[in-house]
Amino acid sequence: MQISNYGSFPSIIPVIIEDEVFMYPFMIAPIFISDEANIKAANKALEQNDLVFVSCAKNSQEQKRSKDSFYDVGVIGSIMRKVALPDGRTKLLFQGITKGRIISIENDNPLQALVDVITYKDYDADKINAIMEVLREKVTNLANISQFFPPDLLKTIDDNDDPNRIIDLISSILRLKKDQSYKLFASNDTEERLLFLIDLVIEEIQTQKLQKEIKNKVHNKMEQINKEYFLKEQLKQIQKELGIDKQRDEEIDQYYQKLEKLRPFLDKDTHKEIKKQIDRLSKMHQDSADANIVQNYIEWVLEIPFGKFAKKKLSIKNVQKQLDRDHYSLQKPKERIVEYFAVRELLNQRDKANTEGKGTILCFFGPPGVGKTSLANSIARAINRPLVRIALGGLEDVNELRGHRRTYIGAMPGRIVQGLIEAKEMNPVMVLDEIDKVGRSMRGDPTSVLLEILDPEQNVAFRDYYTNFNLDLSQIIFIATANDISNIPAPLRDRMEFISVSSYTPQEKEEIAKKYLIPQELKKHALKESEISITPLALKMIIEKYTREAGVRNLRRSIASIMRKCAKTILESKEKIRKILITPKDLPLYLDKIVFEIDAALKENKVGVVNGLAWTSVGGDVLKIEAIKIKGKGILTLTGSLGDVMKESAHIAFSVIKVLIDSEILKISPKKSKKSKKDQEIQAYNLYDIHLHVPEGATPKDGPSAGIAMASVIASILCDVKTKSDVAMTGELTLTGSVLPIGGLKEKLIAAHKAGMKKVLIPEKNYQRDLGDIPEEVKKEVQIIPVKKIEDVLTQILI
Structure with missing residues (x-):
């Protein structure tokens, strides 16, 4: 198709702006247009002679078309077909005819310009042919290393004699920038175009070589990695097949x-x-x-740390110092611990073959919070051995201690072996906590395993089910703790020596708070001694009114509560606080409510009220035993959640008092009656029903120590005689009127002391053997009177 068929040039024709690439005269290519200006230009061209000028935009992102937004050179061609697409665009099939240049813009809507045809200058054919040979050589080299050249392009170049046509063909294949394309497109000097194109081809050859080199390196590296990976996987599979790993x-x-x-x-x-x-x-x-x-x-x-033992030699001086440093009071427990290690130290010195010896298993028992576990911690620190704590509370599965057989899924060694692994030594201090709370179930009785573990004659060859070989546990220092030793089976009790860690007196609690609790809580709460002070009276009130315990655990919590509120006050205060002083008046602001630990002694004497003493898991307590008489037939009614032992004690006490009345040892006050005095005395206990009650009926009570108190309250109500309100008592009664010894005397006497009792009646045998255990401050302030018979009790209690 010749441009001469469309008339003479320059000529005014519509202009379409292509965004991406330059079009060339030999191209038949689709053009997709969507903006209104291009569509109007295409319509205008179709209305006239189908000629249109296609130029390239300098910046494809620019939406508004102006003279400077597109190049002034392009292709003059015709629109062969126009199709509207569903997405709103228009597709034009465009055929290029010749190159053209815009002379001037003639119209903006649609865009039309005065366009002239670009003609090339004359050139020297021989020189151009020589340059063309160089170009062909370079293009051939580029085609060999580039994948962008079509296979038939080289043949087309060789068959064509028009250098400008060859330049345009090669330019359309090369990935040129718009400025480079424009320079080639706009020039009409054939030699200049050829030389510039050769430079571009050489530059592209260097780029392709570099890219190919990089690709080859990456490819080789990937091949090497893949090769190694596959070889390793093959080797693994081969080793697996052969059983070799x-x-x-x-x-x-x-x-x-x-x-x-x-x-x-x-x-x-x-x-x-x-x-x-x-x-x-x-x-x-x-x-x-x-x-x-x-x-x-x-x-x-x-x-398991076979052959590893703590190297530090035993020294009772170190043990004594550590116990005194960590614990106030507890003289007897500390003395027994020192004796225990004295025996071991002497064995070390005199029996070189037996480096440790087989000592007794110690068991600390007493109420919660009195320092049983902390005594074991002090022992471990004193002898520089690791501490292993095994909590036995609620333990029911015997395999937890003995180990699981390896036939079970998830089998593992027992807690004893795990404790040795944790300690990394074969002679740690091992604390068996809450040994009185071991349970029994269908999975066995763990106490039967403890019999072997705690027996010095058997634990030299303890067999764990999991390990399936014997372990020597004789080097371990076992220390057990318990609240109530009556819950421990008799065979297991026989393996241990029990050391009572009993209640603290109020004076001891004050010293513990001053020396240990307050300094420790100050440190925990980031407070200084200069910032807070608890007065002695406030501390005493916290002990007496806000805590109910034998130990100091709740006391520590109360002190911690005060520290927390003080820390909050210091942070919230805008002004610097010099010192916070805690007095008895301030305590309601820092603590929740008063808990009356023990009812104080009554100020007036009454008929039918006697102070009994009881032992509980949190220490001693004072029980007010009450009785009333109602006209009836001599029936004894008991209330207050009493156990079987206390019910039997009440019936025994009633019978003893009946005997005393019948034998006229107890005399009933004479009443106005037609009957003789003797008839009244004989029938007195048959004329009334007696209701005996121990307050706090929701709390279960039991134990063999309330006999004399029940007898006293029955005697008081039958004889209408008042009892002394400042006298308390404890002791069991026999049918013959003898007073039997009881347990927990220390806790009971401390409770009487706290309640303000002046006298306490105790069995004579307890007076003879247990008085040395009683704190001095209790013995100074409370008169302790031994009683042997019920007559001695009634003499002291009845007015």
Whole structure:
């Protein structure tokens, strides 16, 4: 198609702006337009002679078309077909005819310009042919290394004699920037165009070579990585097929090495069992079900610290210092602990073969919060040994201590073996906490295992079900703790020596608070001694009114509560606070409410009220035993959630008082009656029903120590005689009127002291054997009177 067929040039024709690339005269290509200006220009061209001028935009992002927004050169061609697309665009099939240049813009709507045809200058054919040979050579080189050149392009270049046509062909293939394309497109000097194109081809050759080199390096690296990966995977599969695993072999070698290091410290059977399992693992396929179980077993047993012992020598001086540093009072427990280690130290000095000896198992028992577990902590610090705590509260499964057999899923060693692994030594201090709370169930009785563990004659060869070999536990210092030793089975009690850690007196609690609790809580709450002070009267009130306990646990909580509120006050205060002083008046602001620990002694004497003393899990307590008489037939009614023992004590007491009345040892006040005095005395206890009650009926009560108190209150109500309100008593009664000894005397006397009692009646045998355990401040302020018979009791209590 010739441009001459469309008339003479320059000529005014519509202009379409292509956003991306330059079009060339030899192209038949689709053009997609969507903006209104291009669509109007295309419509205008179709209305006239189908000619249109297609130029390239300098910036494809620019929406508004102006003279400077597109190049002044382009292609003059015709629109062969126009199709409207569903997405709103218009597709033009465009055929290029010749290059053109815009002389001037003639119209903006639609865009039309005065366009002239670009003609090339004359050139020297020989020179141009020589340059063309260079271009062909370079293009051939580029085609060999680039994938962008179509295979038939070289043949087209060779067959064509028009250098400008060849330049346009090559330019359309090269990925040129718009400025480079414009320079080639706009120039009409053939030689200049050829030389510029050769430079561009050379530049593209260098770029392609560099890209190819980089690709080759990356490809080679990837090939090497893939090759190594596949080879390694193949090697693994081959090793698996042959049963050979290098990593696994290394692990097994390490197991053998560890076993060899432990060999001097293992007996023959232990070494044989561990080696047997390692040999078994080495022959097993690592993916088998049993391999993981066997490997876990080996790792567990090789962690047991065979042959590792604490090196520090025992010294009773260190033990004594540490106990005195950590605990106030508790003289008897501390003395017994020092004696225990004195025996061990003497054994070390005189019996070199037996480095530790087989000592007694100590068991600290007493109310919560009195320092049983902390005594064990002090012992561990004093002798520089690791402390292992095993909580036995609620333990029902015997396998928790003995270990699970390896046939079970999730089997593991018992807590004793785990404690040794945790301690990393074979002679730690092991605390068996809450030994009185071990339970029984269908899974066994853990106390039967404790019998073996705590027996010095048996624990030299303790067998854990999981390890399946004997372990020597005789080097471990076992210390048990309990609240109530009556809950411990008799065979297990026989294995231990019990050390009572009893209640603290109010004076002892004050000293503990001053020396230990307050300094410790100040440190915990980031407070200084200069910032807060609790007065002695306030501290005494906290002990007496705000805590109900034998130990100091709630006292510590109360002090911590005060510290927290003080810390908050310091942070919220805008002004600097010099010192916060806590007085008795301030306590309601810092603590919730008063808890009356023990009812104080009544100020007036009454008929039918007697102060009994009881032992509880939180220390001693004063029980007001009350009785009334109602006309009836001599029936005894008991209330107050009494246990069987206390009910029997009440009936015994009633019978004893009846005997005393019948024998006229107890005399009933004469009443106005037609009957003789003798008839009244004989029938008195048959004329009235007696209702005996122990207050706080929701609290269960039981124990063999309320006999004399019940007898006293029955005697008081039948004889209409008042009892002394400042006298308390404890003791069991027999049918013959004898007073039997009781337990928990220290706690009971401390409770009487707290309640302000002046006298306490106790069994004579307790007076003879237990008075040395009573704190001096209690003995100074309370008159302790021994009683042997019920007559002695009635003489002291009745007015």
